[in-house]
Amino acid sequence: MNAQTGAAARELSYAEAIREAMDIALATDERVVLMGEDIGVYGGAFQVTGNLVEKYGTDRVIDTPISELGGAGVAVGAAMTGLRPIFEFQFSDFATLAMEQIVNQAAKVRYMLGGAVSVPVVMRFPAGSGTGAAAQHSQSLEAWFGHVPGLKVVQPATPEDAKGLLLAALDDPDPVMIFEHKILYKMKGMVPEGHYTTPIGKAAVRREGTDLTIVSTSIMMHKALDAAQTLAEEGIDPEVIDLRTVRPMDRDTVLASVRKTGRLICVYEGVKTLGIGAEVSAMVAESDAFDFLDAPIIRLGGAESPIPYNPELEKAVVPQVPDILEAARSLAKGMI
Amino acid sequence: MPTEVIMPKVDMDMASGKITTWHVGEGEAVEKGDPLFDIETDKAAMEVESPGSGILHHRAAEGRDIPIGMPVAWLYDKGESVSTPPESGAHPEDPARTDAIPEPVAGDVFLHKDEPPVAPGADDKVRATPRARRLARDHGIALGDMTGSGPRGRIQAANVEAFADGRAPLGEPSVAAAPASFHPQAGDLKVSRRGSGSGVPAVLIHGFASDSHSWAAFEPHLGNRPLIRIDLPGHGKSPRRAPASFTALASELRQAFDQLGLERAHLLGHSLGGALALAIADTRPRKIASLTLLSPAGLGPEINGEAIAGICRANRAESLGPWLKRLVGDPDLITDRYIRTAMKGRADPDLRAAQTAMSDVLFPDGTQAFDLTPALGRLAMPSRIIWGKSDTIIPWRHALRAKGQTALHLYQGLGHTPQFEAPEELGKLIGDSL
Numbered sequence: 001m002n003a004q005t006g007a008a009a010r011e012l013s014y015a016e017a018i019r020e021a022m023d024i025a026l027a028t029d030e031r032v033v034l035m036g037e038d039i040g041v042y043g044g045a046f047q048v049t050g051n052l053v054e055k056y057g058t059d060r061v062i063d064t065p066i067s068e069l070g071g072a073g074v075a076v077g078a079a080m081t082g083l084r085p086i087f088e089f090q091f092s093d094f095a096t097l098a099m100e101q102i103v104n105q106a107a108k109v110r111y112m113l114g115g116a117v118s119v120p121v122v123m124r125f126p127a128g129s130g131t132g133a134a135a136q137h138s139q140s141l142e143a144w145f146g147h148v149p150g151l152k153v154v155q156p157a158t159p160e161d162a163k164g165l166l167l168a169a170l171d172d173p174d175p176v177m178i179f180e181h182k183i184l185y186k187m188k189g190m191v192p193e194g195h196y197t198t199p200i201g202k203a204a205v206r207r208e209g210t211d212l213t214i215v216s217t218s219i220m221m222h223k224a225l226d227a228a229q230t231l232a233e234e235g236i237d238p239e240v241i242d243l244r245t246v247r248p249m250d251r252d253t254v255l256a257s258v259r260k261t262g263r264l265i266c267v268y269e270g271v272k273t274l275g276i277g278a279e280v281s282a283m284v285a286e287s288d289a290f291d292f293l294d295a296p297i298i299r300l301g302g303a304e305s306p307i308p309y310n311p312e313l314e315k316a317v318v319p320q321v322p323d324i325l326e327a328a329r330s331l332a333k334g335m336i
Numbered sequence: 337m338p339t340e341v342i343m344p345k346v347d348m349d350m351a352s353g354k355i356t357t358w359h360v361g362e363g364e365a366v367e368k369g370d371p372l373f374d375i376e377t378d379k380a381a382m383e384v385e386s387p388g389s390g391i392l393h394h395r396a397a398e399g400r401d402i403p404i405g406m407p408v409a410w411l412y413d414k415g416e417s418v419s420t421p422p423e424s425g426a427h428p429e430d431p432a433r434t435d436a437i438p439e440p441v442a443g444d445v446f447l448h449k450d451e452p453p454v455a456p457g458a459d460d461k462v463r464a465t466p467r468a469r470r471l472a473r474d475h476g477i478a479l480g481d482m483t484g485s486g487p488r489g490r491i492q493a494a495n496v497e498a499f500a501d502g503r504a505p506l507g508e509p510s511v512a513a514a515p516a517s518f519h520p521q522a523g524d525l526k527v528s529r530r531g532s533g534s535g536v537p538a539v540l541i542h543g544f545a546s547d548s549h550s551w552a553a554f555e556p557h558l559g560n561r562p563l564i565r566i567d568l569p570g571h572g573k574s575p576r577r578a579p580a581s582f583t584a585l586a587s588e589l590r591q592a593f594d595q596l597g598l599e600r601a602h603l604l605g606h607s608l609g610g611a612l613a614l615a616i617a618d619t620r621p622r623k624i625a626s627l628t629l630l631s632p633a634g635l636g637p638e639i640n641g642e643a644i645a646g647i648c649r650a651n652r653a654e655s656l657g658p659w660l661k662r663l664v665g666d667p668d669l670i671t672d673r674y675i676r677t678a679m680k681g682r683a684d685p686d687l688r689a690a691q692t693a694m695s696d697v698l699f700p701d702g703t704q705a706f707d708l709t710p711a712l713g714r715l716a717m718p719s720r721i722i723w724g725k726s727d728t729i730i731p732w733r734h735a736l737r738a739k740g741q742t743a744l745h746l747y748q749g750l751g752h753t754p755q756f757e758a759p760e761e762l763g764k765l766i767g768d769s770l
Contacts, residue, residue: 262467262493294467294493295486334486 007192009160015048015185017159018124021166022049022086024195026056029084032170034061035075036088036124037068045090046126046185072098072123076106076175079121084170091137092125092179095145106175107150118173122166128181128219128269129314135306138314140270142179142217146247146279152176152200153246157221159189161244164198171197179246181219181269203250205257209239211332212263215254215280217243220267220300220319227324236332246276254280255289262294263331269318272301296336298327338410338418339388341372345404346382346530352401355408359383360392366411373408374532382530386411393418464491471496483653483676483683498672525592526573528565535561536600536625538770539593543607543753544633544698545647545691547572547681550606554755557763559770564601566592568609570690572681578693582706585698586615598623602770606630606755607730608698611708617719618711626770627719631727631752633698634708635734641702643729648692653679665726665751704730713739718769722762724750 012020025032038045040053040063053061064071068089075087089095095102106119129138145153152174156162162180169176206221207228216224221242228238239257243250258264264284266277277299284290284297303317330336343353353375360366360373372386390411396402412418462479464472468491472479475496482499484491528548538558540551548565549572555563567574569588579585589612593601602625605613610632617627633639643662650656657675661667682688698705720743723732729752735744745765750757 262465291466291470294465334492336487 007194007196009190009192011188012159012163012191013185014156014159014162014180014187014189015046017163017189017191018048018166018180019050019052020191021163022052023055025084025086025167025170026052026060028195029170031082031084032060032086033078033083034086034088035064035071035078036062037064037066037071037090039063039088044088046182048124048126048180048185049088068094068097069101072101073105075121075123076101076109076119079106079119079175080109080117084120084122086122086124086166086170088124089126091133092127092141093136093139095123095125095141102145102151102175102177103148107148110174111150119175120170120173121175122169122178123175124166124178124180126182126185127179128183129307129318130183130219132309132311132314134309138307140179140218140268140302142177142246143270143275143279145177146276150174151247153179154200154244155179155181155218155246156198156244157181157184157216157218157242159187159191161198161204161242163191164196165200165244167195168197168200172200176200179218183219187222198244201245201248201250203244203253204242205239205253206242207238207240209237209261211237211239211261212265212328213239213241213254213257213261214324214328215241215243215257215264215266215277217246217268217276220269223319223321224267224324226321227328230321230325231328231332234329236328238328238332243276243280249279249283251283251287255284255287258284258289259292262292264293265298265300265324265327265331267300267319267324268302270302271304272299273304275299275301277301295331295334298331298336300324300327338393338412338416339390340407341387341392341409341411343375343402343404343406343408344384346375346384350404352403354401355396355398358395358398360386362392362395364392365414366390366392383532390414391416391418462491463489465493467493468496471500475500483680485652485654499676501672524575525569525588526567527592527596528567528573530555530563530565531560532562533560535559536602536770537562537564537598538602538604539596539598540565541589541603541605541609541613542566542568542571543605543609543631544568544644544695545571545682546606546609549681550753550756553759554762557759558766561602561770564596564598568612570687570694576684576686576690578690578697580697582611582698585694586612590616590619593620593623600625602626602628604628604630605632607752608633610634611706614708614711614715617717618708618714621716624717626717627715628766628770629719629721630755631723631730631732632708632721632734633704633730634706635712635737636709636731637703637707638731638734639699639702639704640729641699644695644699644702648688648695650679650682651685651688656682662728663752664757665724665749666757669757709737712737712742715742719743720745720766722754722765723747724752724754724757726750727752 039049040061043050075085078085106121110118127140142153145151154165156165214224224240228240231238239261266280268276281297300319300323305317308314355373356376357374359371366386368386368389370386371383374383388411390413392409393412394410396408402408464479471493479491482491482495484495486492538561542548542550548567569577593616600623603613603617610629611634617624643659646659653675656679660675661670721735721738722745723735724747725732726749747754755762
């Protein structure tokens with residue numbers, strides 16, 4: 001049973017949970033259409049849309065030409081004129097081709113037209129490293145979008161949130177960018193049946209603890225929980241927060257945790273510099289929670305490097321469980 | 337900028353003090369270290385030396401209770417303009433105020449209107465985490481009073497919490513309770529004096545790896561007499577050096593005793609100080625009114641070398657604490673605060689080095705290398721040995737070597753430091769009979 005909805009839950013993969021969300025949306029709201037490259041008969045680059053084209057036809061599940069700029073432009077225009085499009089990128093890296101539509105149009109139109117029009121488009125970005133797809137197919141660019149007023153940016157870490165955040169995004173009148181981690185697509189978890197939403201802008205405390213706070217996003221939440229288990233055996237009791245939404249960031253949850261523990265690690269896959277961790281750290285430093293810090297803040301983020309093709313190097317450039325362990329131990333033991 | 341002179345904390349549970357006499361008049365010049373005023377607390381009267389040189393202004397009135405830490409006067413540089421004279425009002429004659437501890441109200445204790453009562457930014461250069469700073473603010477604690485356990489000595493929240501928890505008066509060695517004035521200067525060993533009663537003075541010699549503060553709890557029970565404390569070389573405020581032998585050490589102490597110029601004195605020594613007191617008594621018998629040896633060294637070969645080495649080696653509270661707890665019968669007497677303050681007193685690496693070198697000479701391989709048992713047999717003055725039967729540093733059975741007229745007092749449950757562990761009981765035993 002789901003605590004919020006009372007609905008029964010069963011195990012689904014992250015990809016299946018997203019497909020179920022789209023299925024529910026297509027079935028219950030005729031304004032909803034799916035767009036993207038090879039999402040029809042092929043089922044999507046990561047098989048997320050699967051066989052939805054058979055159920056809803058090519059008018060609702062639309063293969064777009066190989067042009068991210070063109071496809072995204074159609075989606076934004078459709079959203080402005082009454083539809084609720086969900087646009088899928090094959091890889092989040094290709095969003096660079098569509099930035100004009102996302103940053104200059106979707107994010108700005110409501111503001112520039114005095115609120116007369118909004119752009120309720122949802123965009124899905126398969127992101128992150130770990131698939132051996134190298135520098136142009138492995139990036140974590142969520143912080144780029146987090147920098148743009150007018151956009152909302154979410155990073156579901158569990159199947160339940162992947163479905164709930166997608167359905168919440170469809171309810172939102174403004175553009176919502178969903179960064180789905182490719183490694184998580186096959187991850188299984190309990191997912192409530194039927195329609196429910198996971199609130200945008202609300203982080204989740206995945207593990208309560210007293211000794212230090214680990215703010216994590218997406219796949220890093222799982223690594224943080226892994227590390228937390230080891231740390232607990234060593235007598236260190238970390239609190240693990242799943243940020244879930246990059247923009248707008250859940251200030252209250254993070255600050256409350258830091259006030260409690262006095263120690264903060266922020267772990268995220270995107271490049272460390274000018275990334276999510278910088279924002280979380282600054283948020284704490286600028287708030288009253290600063291007065292509760294009992295040690296310097298640690299950021300663990302991606303290296304200053306394109307994602308390498310070599311699998312060992314690919315692992316080395318993003319934070320791994322041992323990195324979190326080392327940081328947490330040095331914090332908890334007062335070594336920094 | 338004038339320097340403030342504050343009411344010092346000279347006693348463990350002192351909340352306020354009363355200035356009985358000013359030695360320096362308003363507008364007069366004073367040198368650093370000169371006697372400045374006498375104070376009286378519940379338990380003691382003592383002289384306080386000037387913390388600096390300058391022209392004294394805005395003296396607090398005599399006879400008033402003043403909370404510790406509050407300014408009692410200001411020292412101005414020569415030629416510095418004395419602005420905003422304080423409102424010295426009607427306090428001295430205000431009897432309603434003398435028996436209660438007054439709240440520190442601005443104007444009540446000579447605050448300059450243009451100057452904050454405490455130097456601003458006093459804690460600015462202290463390394464401390466934001467959380468530690470917040471806690472210190474909440475508790476009204478100055479960070480400067482604390483030792484930090486974080487990297488590069490950074491004060492952590494836990495340090496502030498422990499400090500706040502440990503503010504109970506019990507067993508506080510009170511480094512802050514700096515000894516008052518230093519009248520006689522014997523050789524170059526530090527001598528401090530407390531009390532000005534009319535009785536025969538008592539000379540106190542502390543033990544190894546200790547200092548004159550170790551007498552603090554016991555002093556109020558020693559009757560109405562001047563108390564003179566000598567810091568051993570390499571200890572307390574004495575020069576950091578290690579004598580070449582016990583004989584050399586004893587001769588240094590004898591010289592210090594001679595230079596006090598006392599006609600007669602009661603002599604008290606603890607542990608190594610007991611052996612030294614015995615050595616002085618053996619060579620200056622006519623000047624010693626009585627001899628009191630507390631867990632004395634020099635009466636047998638056994639001594640806890642591990643504890644000595646552990647204390648010498650410890651360079652932080654965590655490693656010092658367990659050894660300090662071995663000194664006493666009831667380890668609960670050794671509070672975290674006590675340990676931290678003791679460590680603060682041992683923070684100087686030169687002091688620790690001197691003591692380590694000294695321990696090699698005096699206690700090689702965990703053995704007492706000197707024997708004063710024969711001296712014990714020669715004593716003619718009233719003498720006593722006091723020992724705790726739970727002493728794990730020197731076996732109390734050494735006391736059984738005492739011959740002749742030496743009285744023996746054994747205490748069940750006390751460890752190596754009876755004067756610290758049960759000052760009142762010991763006071764009842766010997767305070768009046770000195």
